[in-house]
Amino acid sequence: MSATSEIPPATVGRLPGYWRVMRDLVDAGANIVSSTELAEAAGVNSAQLRRDLSYLGSYGTRGVGYDVAVLSERIGHHLGGGRRWPVVIVGAGNIGRALARHHADDEHFRVVGLFDADPALVGSLVGGVIVSAMSDLEAIVASTGAALAIVAVPGTEAQSVCDLLAAAGVTSILNFAPITVVPAEGVNVRGVDLTQELQILAFHAARRRSASENGPGI
Amino acid sequence: MSATSEIPPATVGRLPGYWRVMRDLVDAGANIVSSTELAEAAGVNSAQLRRDLSYLGSYGTRGVGYDVAVLSERIGHHLGGGRRWPVVIVGAGNIGRALARHHADDEHFRVVGLFDADPALVGSLVGGVIVSAMSDLEAIVASTGAALAIVAVPGTEAQSVCDLLAAAGVTSILNFAPITVVPAEGVNVRGVDLTQELQILAFHAARRRSASENGPGI
Numbered sequence A, B: 001m002s003a004t005s006e007i008p009p010a011t012v013g014r015l016p017g018y019w020r021v022m023r024d025l026v027d028a029g030a031n032i033v034s035s036t037e038l039a040e041a042a043g044v045n046s047a048q049l050r051r052d053l054s055y056l057g058s059y060g061t062r063g064v065g066y067d068v069a070v071l072s073e074r075i076g077h078h079l080g081g082g083r084r085w086p087v088v089i090v091g092a093g094n095i096g097r098a099l100a101r102h103h104a105d106d107e108h109f110r111v112v113g114l115f116d117a118d119p120a121l122v123g124s125l126v127g128g129v130i131v132s133a134m135s136d137l138e139a140i141v142a143s144t145g146a147a148l149a150i151v152a153v154p155g156t157e158a159q160s161v162c163d164l165l166a167a168a169g170v171t172s173i174l175n176f177a178p179i180t181v182v183p184a185e186g187v188n189v190r191g192v193d194l195t196q197e198l199q200i201l202a203f204h205a206a207r208r209r210s211a212s213e214n215g216p217g218i
Helices: A009-027 A035-042 A046-054 A068-078 A094-102 A134-144 A155-168 A194-214 B009-027 B035-042 B046-054 B068-078 B094-102 B134-144 B155-168 B194-214
Strands: A085-090 A109-116 A129-133 A148-151 A172-175 A188-191 B085-090 B109-116 B129-133 B148-151 B172-175 B188-191
Touching (some): A009 A035, A009 A068, A035 A046, A085 A094, A085 A134, A085 A155, A094 A109, A109 B194, A134 A155, A148 A155, A172 B194, A194 B009, A194 B172, B009 B046, B085 B094, B085 B155, B109 B134, B129 B134, B134 B155, B148 B155, B155 B172
Parallel strands (some): A085 A109, A085 A148, A109 A129, B085 B109, B085 B148, B109 B129, B172 B188
């Protein structure tokens, strides 16, 4: 195994941001970027950036910076760039349908299956993909080789759907259901809980409101 | 100002998860919960949980645990519970429309405006909300008192939309556009980048694929 297995999760979480900045630099025709410039564009401090990139074996050249083409290629390689990853989406409700349409033209991901338990939705076309029955999930994951899945089902269904995906061979899941899923052995699950995101916004708004009602603090 | 201003951002990020568990306990008729039980249900370790709750002034009773009703109310208070927060959504594309429908029946949030720059979308009805022109944004934010906004526009438009929202009086923004927005003074911006989330999944899948191709590591 490569040094990849040593990359801390927080660093992994920042790699897509670095990659976005690097691709912009490639598009702009830049050859060299300093750690200060790159850190600023990515919204991190430059010590953090240098430490993160050192996990990829990229140290740059002191007083010069990083070779844009080399670094972009290296980050992209770690993020699975260079191929278009087949993805399945389970749940053809508002969020699942939006994601199917959103990623319809994505250069890095290709929606190869969209599934729903509701027979009324099966057979309908969303973003160029026909909604399939849950009973077809295992066969479609096998035939497409999809290792990635998006789960956009009610909280009560999320655990059993994730178990089903794991059994079918999916190894990475993005879960939009409002529950914490217990991942099967060897499966990565990331959660995006939209209501929780709004609650965090409300925390800040409530704090600001309370501060303005009570006057300035001491 | 209350002790609220001292709560670290990472703790704030975990409060919605604690609140969800607490409301489930309230619904189940529980009176007391131990820190171990609560930590397990929320997917954190119990030392972390106790530290997080101590920021809210909740220490529980040694050997007994936390009073479910009191703790639930306290966490909910910090997250702006007890009122239904008006939210505006800018961008009536796939993601913006899905969020408008998704939050149509939310008990904590109410979508009071949905905006788009495309005249062809203005006037259409989405999740019970009529799409408005961008030129109506300031007036609608003012009349509804919306402090929260969701931005679901292309990356090229996100900064100017966030600036417009801040000028209209919005103080908390959830940004789905694939760029890092520089927030105006006094405005909180959280980002959810769906493509980056998928790239992080692809990182893990690529690592697994590479490990299985190269055989076990040493």
